[in-house]
Amino acid sequence: MRPGPRRKDARRNQQALLDAAATVFVASGVExxxxxxxxxxxxxxxxxxxxxxxxxxLIVAVYRHQVDACAEAGPALLxxxxxxxxxxxxxxxxxxxxxxxxxxxxxxxxxxxxxxxALHAYFLDRLVPVCGELLDAAVESGEVxxxxxxxxxxxxxxxxxxxxxxxxxxxxxxxxxxxxVLIAGLRRPAx
Amino acid sequence: MRPGPRRKDARRNQQALLDAAATVFVASGVExxxxxxxxxxxxxxxxxxxxxxxxxxLIVAVYRHQVDACAEAGPALLxxxxxxxxxxxxxxxxxxxxxxxxxxxxxxxxxxxxxxxALHAYFLDRLVPVCGELLDAAVESGEVxxxxxxxxxxxxxxxxxxxxxxxxxxxxxxxxxxxxVLIAGLRRPAx
Amino acid sequence: MRPGPRRKDARRNQQALLDAAATVFVASGVExxxxxxxxxxxxxxxxxxxxxxxxxxLIVAVYRHQVDACAEAGPALLxxxxxxxxxxxxxxxxxxxxxxxxxxxxxxxxxxxxxxxALHAYFLDRLVPVCGELLDAAVESGEVxxxxxxxxxxxxxxxxxxxxxxxxxxxxxxxxxxxxVLIAGLRRPAx
Amino acid sequence: MRPGPRRKDARRNQQALLDAAATVFVASGVExxxxxxxxxxxxxxxxxxxxxxxxxxLIVAVYRHQVDACAEAGPALLxxxxxxxxxxxxxxxxxxxxxxxxxxxxxxxxxxxxxxxALHAYFLDRLVPVCGELLDAAVESGEVxxxxxxxxxxxxxxxxxxxxxxxxxxxxxxxxxxxxVLIAGLRRPAx
DNA sequence: AATGAATGAGCATTCATTCAT
DNA sequence: AATGAATGAATGCTCATTCAT
Numbered sequence: 001m002r003p004g005p006r007r008k009d010a011r012r013n014q015q016a017l018l019d020a021a022a023t024v025f026v027a028s029g030v031e032x033x034x035x036x037x038x039x040x041x042x043x044x045x046x047x048x049x050x051x052x053x054x055x056x057x058l059i060v061a062v063y064r065h066q067v068d069a070c071a072e073a074g075p076a077l078l079x080x081x082x083x084x085x086x087x088x089x090x091x092x093x094x095x096x097x098x099x100x101x102x103x104x105x106x107x108x109x110x111x112x113x114x115x116x117x118a119l120h121a122y123f124l125d126r127l128v129p130v131c132g133e134l135l136d137a138a139v140e141s142g143e144v145x146x147x148x149x150x151x152x153x154x155x156x157x158x159x160x161x162x163x164x165x166x167x168x169x170x171x172x173x174x175x176x177x178x179x180x181v182l183i184a185g186l187r188r189p190a191x
Numbered sequence: 192m193r194p195g196p197r198r199k200d201a202r203r204n205q206q207a208l209l210d211a212a213a214t215v216f217v218a219s220g221v222e223x224x225x226x227x228x229x230x231x232x233x234x235x236x237x238x239x240x241x242x243x244x245x246x247x248x249l250i251v252a253v254y255r256h257q258v259d260a261c262a263e264a265g266p267a268l269l270x271x272x273x274x275x276x277x278x279x280x281x282x283x284x285x286x287x288x289x290x291x292x293x294x295x296x297x298x299x300x301x302x303x304x305x306x307x308x309a310l311h312a313y314f315l316d317r318l319v320p321v322c323g324e325l326l327d328a329a330v331e332s333g334e335v336x337x338x339x340x341x342x343x344x345x346x347x348x349x350x351x352x353x354x355x356x357x358x359x360x361x362x363x364x365x366x367x368x369x370x371x372v373l374i375a376g377l378r379r380p381a382x
Numbered sequence: 383m384r385p386g387p388r389r390k391d392a393r394r395n396q397q398a399l400l401d402a403a404a405t406v407f408v409a410s411g412v413e414x415x416x417x418x419x420x421x422x423x424x425x426x427x428x429x430x431x432x433x434x435x436x437x438x439x440l441i442v443a444v445y446r447h448q449v450d451a452c453a454e455a456g457p458a459l460l461x462x463x464x465x466x467x468x469x470x471x472x473x474x475x476x477x478x479x480x481x482x483x484x485x486x487x488x489x490x491x492x493x494x495x496x497x498x499x500a501l502h503a504y505f506l507d508r509l510v511p512v513c514g515e516l517l518d519a520a521v522e523s524g525e526v527x528x529x530x531x532x533x534x535x536x537x538x539x540x541x542x543x544x545x546x547x548x549x550x551x552x553x554x555x556x557x558x559x560x561x562x563v564l565i566a567g568l569r570r571p572a573x
Numbered sequence: 574m575r576p577g578p579r580r581k582d583a584r585r586n587q588q589a590l591l592d593a594a595a596t597v598f599v600a601s602g603v604e605x606x607x608x609x610x611x612x613x614x615x616x617x618x619x620x621x622x623x624x625x626x627x628x629x630x631l632i633v634a635v636y637r638h639q640v641d642a643c644a645e646a647g648p649a650l651l652x653x654x655x656x657x658x659x660x661x662x663x664x665x666x667x668x669x670x671x672x673x674x675x676x677x678x679x680x681x682x683x684x685x686x687x688x689x690x691a692l693h694a695y696f697l698d699r700l701v702p703v704c705g706e707l708l709d710a711a712v713e714s715g716e717v718x719x720x721x722x723x724x725x726x727x728x729x730x731x732x733x734x735x736x737x738x739x740x741x742x743x744x745x746x747x748x749x750x751x752x753x754v755l756i757a758g759l760r761r762p763a764x
Numbered sequence: 765a766a767t768g769a770a771t772g773a774g775c776a777t778t779c780a781t782t783c784a785t
Numbered sequence: 786a787a788t789g790a791a792t793g794a795a796t797g798c799t800c801a802t803t804c805a806t
Contacts, residue, residue, distance in 0.1 A: 007785065010790055033775060044792040049777075051790095107298070110357040148372070159369040162353045166301040177342070178350040182369070185376025201765065224800060226768095235767035240802075392786070415779065417789095426788035431781075489680070492739040533750070541751040544735045547680075560732040560755070563721070567758025580806065583769055606796060617771040622798075624769095 014051050016041040021062050026168075029104030030059050056118035059108070066098050067126050074130030084137035085144060089183055091134055092160055095127070096179050099164040106164040128153040135186075144186045205242050207232045212253045220295030221250055247310035250299070257289050258317050265321030275328035276335060280374055282325055283351055286318070287370050290355040297355040319344040326377075335377045347377075396433050398423045403444045411486030412441055438501035441490065448480050449508050456512035466519035467526060471565055473516055474542055477509070478561050481546040488546040510535040517568075526568045587624050589614040594635050599741075602677030603632050629691035632681070639671050640699050647703030657710035658717060662756055664707055665733055668700070669752050672737040679737040701726040708759075717759045 020041030024032045037058075038045045052058035060067075074091050081087035099106050108116055109123060132153025138144040160179050167175035211232030215223045228249075229236045243249035251258075265282055272278035290297045299307055300314060323344025329335040351370055358366035402423030406414045419440075420427045434440035442449075456473055463469035481488045490498055491505060514535025520526040542561055549557035593614030597605045610631075611618045625631035647664055654660035672679050681689055682696060705726025711717040733752055740748035 007788090007790070009784065013791080034777085035775075038793095045776090046778085046793070047791055107301075107356075110298075112357065112360045151368070151372075155364060155369065158357075158364055159354055159372070162356050162369075163350055165298075165353050165356055166303060166349075169303040173346060173349055178346065178353075178373070181339070181342075181350070181376035182373045183376065185372035185374065185378075187376075187380070189378070190380045198765075204766080225802085226800075229768090236802085237768070237804085238766055241765075246801095389786075395787080416781085417779075420789090427781085428783085428789070429787055432786075437780095489738075492680075530754070533754075537746060537751065540739075540746055541736055541754070544738050544751075545732055547735050547738055548731075555728060555731055559724070560728065560735075563724075563732070563758035564751070564755045565758070567754035567756065567760075569758075569762070571760070571763045580767090580769065582805070586770080607798085608796075618797090619772070619799080620770055 010051075013041070013043050013047055016043065017048060017051055017058070018062055021058055025059075025062065025105070026101075026103045030055075030102075030108045031104065054115065054118060056116050059105075059116075059119050060122045063098075063102065063105070064122075067123060070095055070098055071126040071130050074134055078134060078137060083143060084134065084141045085187070088134040088138050088144075088186075089180075091131070092179060092183055093176070095131075095157070095160060096164060096176055099161060100167040100175050103168040106161050106167070109161050110158070110165065124154065124157075128157060131157050138186070143188065145188045148186055201242075204232070204234050204238055207234065208239060208242060208249070209253055212249055216250075216253065216296070217292075217294050221246075221293070221299050222295060245306060245309060247307045250296070250307075250310050251313045254289075254293070254296070255313075258314060261286055261289060262317040262321050265325055269325060269328060274334060275325065275332045276378070279325040279329050279335075279377075282322070283370060283374055284367075286322075286348070286351060287355060287367055290352060291358045291366050294359040297352050297358070300352050301349070301356065315345060315348075318348060322348050329377070334379060336379045339377055392433075395423070395425050395429055398425060399430060399433060399440070400444055403440055407441075407444065407487070408483075408485050412437075412484070412490050413486060436500060438498045441487075441498075441501050442504045445480075445484070445487070446504075449505060452477055452480060453508040453512050456516055460516060460519060465525060466516065466523045467569070470516040470520050470526075470568075473513070474561060474565055475558075477513075477539070477542060478546060478558055481543060482549040482557050485550040488543050488549070491543050492540070492547065506536060506539075509539060513539050520568070525570060527570045530568055586614070586616050586620055589616065590621060590624055590631070591635055594631050598632075598635065598675065598677065603628075603675075603681045604677065627688065627691065629689050632678075632689075632692050633695045636671075636675065636678070637695075640696060643668055643671055644699040644703050647707055651707060651710060656716060657707065657714045658760070661707040661711050661717075661759075662753075664704070665752060665756055666749070668704075668730070668733060669737060669749055672734060673740040673748050675741070677741075679734045679740070682734050697727065697730075701730060704730050711759070716761060718761045721759055 017037070021037050024037045024040050028036065034045055034048055034055075038048055041047075048058070052061060070091075073094055074087075077087040077090050078084060081090060108119065130153070135144065135151065135153055135156055136149070139146060139149045159182060163178050163182060164175045167173055208228070212228050215228045215231050219227065225236055225239055225246075229239055232239075239249065243252060261282075264285055265278075268278040268281050269275060272281060290300075299310065321344070326335065326342065326344055326347055327340070330337060330340045350373060354369045354373060355366045358364055399419070403419050406419045406422050410418065416427055416430055416437075420430055423430075430440065434443060452473075455476055456469075459469040459473050460466060463472060481491075490501065512535070517526065517533065517535055517538055518531070521528060521531045541564060545560045545564060546557045549555055590610070594610050597610045597613050601609065607618055607621055607628075611621055614620075621631070625634060643664075646667055647660075650660040650663050651657060654663060681692065703726070708717065708724065708726055708729055709722070712719060712722045732755060736751050736755060737748045740746055
């Protein structure tokens with residue numbers, strides 16, 4: 001599936017674009033100029049527009065594999081972990097790993113800039129349900145405070161995502177640690 | 192201190208600019224075009240540059256009073272609250288109130304965009320020590336986990352700030368609630 | 383003559399292109415993007431360039447039949463009409479009918495845009511002599527002012543063509559009526 | 574009136590732009606790239622946008638004087654000419670003189686391209702009523718065919734304008750002569 | 765001191781034309 | 786022969802910043 005374009009050169013270019021975009025996104029953020037990405041890929045600008053009509057399409061394509069992997073990890077963790085809360089912790093860890101290595105991605109995810117709707121849509125469609133299920137399960141198991149049952153996967157993810165904004169730039173900011181605190185804050189106080 | 196410019200008209204302009212910037216920042220975010228701010232203030236663009244050479248200077252000036260108030264609230268809360276943790280909670284509340292009413296401010300605070308260094312510097316110089324003291328006191332009092340003693344005021348503030356990114360735009364995102372969860376996560380598990 | 387390409391599929395494509403171009407020309411004008419025409423025809427863009435190296439070639443080919451019909455109508459009308467002037471009137475009518483139903487064609491005909499030379503050439507080669515003969519005959523018959531004998535078929539045709547510019551778009555502009563006035567202006571004042 | 578910008582350099586630039594635009598319009602038509610006009614004027618592109626936010630604004634400004642002169646000539650000619658038809662003839666002559674010296678202007682006037690609405694509006698607002706009055710007067714005087722009473726100033730002007738399309742490029746095309754034929758066609762056949 | 769006109773780099777986007785497949 | 790992917794010049798437009806007035 002997803003065989004991509006038929007022609008060999010087109011496939012090669014598409015891959016070159018994905019690689020180039022990933023590189024440039026890391027260096028300059030996901031809002032880097034189209035020209036830069038084209039140059040990095042060694043293709044003309046038109047080629048980007050052919051393969052990825054909007055910037056969001058490109059971003060989605062660049063991160064699709066990782067988003068999919070993250071989405072699929074949710075049920076697996078729920079099945080294999082000791083408790084639902086442990087599964088949630090691990091899943092969030094994975095999500096954070098993903099975000100902090102993507103310069104500026106967290107920022108764009110929060111952006112209300114129209115034109116990123118496809119991006120939002122993809123991330124949310126794939127991940128919010130997974131996150132929501134893990135959260136619900138952890139509420140059911142009594143590990144997470146009942147009053148947070150209505151927080152929802154979306155808000156939790158946005159919170160986690162926000163905590164990761166800017167994390168790639170500044171080594172003094174430890175997004176993982178803060179996320180861990182946030183997740184700890186979900187817990188029902190013992191005793 | 193800070194007597195401002197000598198001439199009366201210059202002082203008047205400075206105030207007009209601060210008011211105008213505050214208005215425009217709310218409406219269009221802190222990255223609004225310089226021209227818009229000048230127009231709102233009824234002055235020329237050159238005047239902005241004279242008074243506030245960089246955008247960060249303007250932002251700092253616009254929010255100086257509120258930042259100062261926030262800074263001064265820290266010791267007061269520590270003195271008046273039942274416990275250091277309660278003081279920390281209240282102080283964070285106040286900080287969040289400040290951020291979520293400033294469209295885009297939280298975003299700029301995280302931005303690694305050079306040119307906002309003065310802004311970062313001011314916020315951090317004023318608020319980080321206060322936040323750090325509250326956190327330390329709450330660690331000392333045993334309310335906050337000892338292993339978070341080295342988290343530091345800066346990281347905590349950045350975390351809180353990040354959670355507020357985009358909160359002004361989207362009513363479905365409740366930054367205050369997520370911050371509350373984060374602060375709850377600082378607590379030593381009871382029992 | 384004009385047997386077209388040897389291979390059957392090439393001939394089929396050529397016809398598909400002519401049909402597609404006619405359709406797209408009506409919808410979007412004769413300067414429509416090549417890609418659109420190719421898409422309408424269901425062929426690749428390269429195929430257009432193979433069959434019709436320049437846009438003008440394509441336009442000429444699309445309208446060849448009608449231009450030819452118009453050219454052939456001239457002598458016929460001259461033979462069958464009551465007077466040469468009547469023949470001229472009818473022939474111009476036919477020419478106008480042709481132009482006003484071709485969105486943008488009249489405009490391109492006037493365009494000095496190099497690249498349309500082939501188009502100009504074809505139209506003029508075929509039609510100017512016909513128009514000229516009709517005009518001459520009407521001068522000879524005394525119906526048209528003698529001082530217009532040297533106007534020539536070319537100028538008359540360009541005038542008529544110009545009067546048709548934009549006629550397809552705007553229903554409030556009645557090209558036929560204005561052309562009729564122009565042709566009436568050729569007449570020798572009675573009495 | 575119309576003193577233009579206050580500052581001397583701004584006035585100088587505005588005039589430079591009008592001159593440059595007139596020059597470039599003649600050389601490359603009224604759709605010439607903004608960059609070219611700016612270069613010809615020796616100013617930055619932003620300066621064009623400041624003075625003339627849309628292309629139509631620039632075109633109108635370039636030709637305003639001449640359009641106004643043309644509009645004002647109508648009543649004067651009606652008063653001074655021997656007959657209304659003679660006034661119409663002379664007025665049309667003046668209008669044609671204007672158009673044929675403006676490369677591409679006649680074309681744009683016919684263009685249905687949105688973005689030229691301001692241009693259309695100005696030309697039509699100023700000239701159509703004048704043309705209409707002259708036409709009406711010539712109908713009243715019995716010089717022009719009564720059945721053309723409802724032709725209207727707009728259609729007549731569009732016809733004349735169309736006859737001028739491309740006249741600047743091609744010396745073999747005599748727009749003035751064809752317009753004269755058209756106007757002759759308005760006449761009531763003598764006898 | 766204030767003004768706001770001018771600058772021009774920067775960016776997105778389109779589309780005719782070429783040429784590898 | 787056909788395809789359609791790739792190219793990249795061309796163009797419009799914005800806005801931070803400078804500087805003549």
